[in-house]
Amino acid sequence: MRRGIRFVVSCGAVGVLLAGCTSGDSNGSGESGGSSGAAPAEPASDTEQSFEQVAHKVLPSIVQINTADGLGSGVVYDDQGHIVTNAHVVGTSNTFEVSFVTGGNPVTATLVASYQPEDLAVIKVDGDLPVGPASFGDSSKLAVGQLVLAMGNPLGLSASVSNGIVSAMGRTVTEPATATSPATTIPDMIQTSAPINPGNSGGALVDMSNQVIGIPTLAATDQELGGAAPGIGFAIASNTVKRIVDQIVRDGKVTDTGRAALDILARTVADRDAQPVGVGVVEATPGGAAAAAGIQAGDVITKLNETATTTVAELNAVLVSLSPGDKVKVTFLRGTETMTKDVTLADR
Secondary structure, eight states, X not given: OXXXXXXXXXXXXXXXXXXXXXXXXXXXXXOEESOSSOOOOOOOOHHHHHHHHHHHHHXXXXXXXXXXXXXXXXXXXXXXXXXXXXXXXXXXXXXXXEEETTOSOOEEEEEEEEEGGGTEEEEEESSOOSSOOOEEOOGGGOOTTOEEEEEEOGGGOTTEEXXXXXXXXXXEEEEOOOSSSOXXXXXXXXXXXXXXXXXXXXOEEEOTTSEEEEEEEEEEEETTTTEEEEEEEEEEEHHHHHHHHHHHHHHSSOSOOOOEEOOEEEEEEEOTTSOEEEEEEEEEOTTSHHHHTTOOTTOEEEEETTEEOOSHHHHHHHHTTSOTTOEEEEEEEETTEEEEEEEEOEEO
């Protein structure tokens, strides 16, 4: 039987209660039990040494971001004070408290821009930063099986590091809506076995060359068991991060999304049995891609090329595989009539 998988964004704060912590083993008499001697430490393996070196190099560039709604992680992007994180971490906030691994008092940062379609945001700290920026690598050169480290603040435990591998490349994942951010479909994500927990969002997925190759964003949960699906997490690829963040830093907004669009406001339409049957056009932007082809409000899109699109999520999943300027056949219902139009896709 195939199990259902859903995805949860990994931001927020979870309280951790440490109860009954003692030093040593209690034997009931107030004395500490156990051996009085300690075995000599084994020399670190090459892999351990590599992990230590990467953590030492990159971890200082990973910050904790506190908002009115919770906390998440961020990565120092440049020496001008820009920090990249997830859009769902910043939510609807415009000001933030940023804490550094190196200590010192938290500093205030302000929002530069948030780009929901790729779940990325940039905030900026005024003044000098106590740490240098991380180095972002080329995610197109990643290989399945490659060792990686996830760095961030899971469950509010600052400056935490976990390890795993690159499990797959090029995943398209639909991220659910939260109280402060809409649902979105993100292409070209990195799947990793490195644990991603609440608070890890916006941190760094790092390779063994000290390069940030992804931004941990969400984890999978097993709908049948009702809990986490161990070892299945997703990160936004560094090449996507650089493409979006460079525009925000330069222009204060994203001017070239690289993502195809129909230029419609849409909703999922269901039948009398509450089963989705298509994507209803609420509004076709005047002069936009769909309107130019004759698609109008009230039409219900059922196919894009030969792929069924019974929900908005399915429509978005098809669109992320296409590019602005591509021509597609859009099949839709207008009343009881089935129609097909050729549409030249726009830039989202």
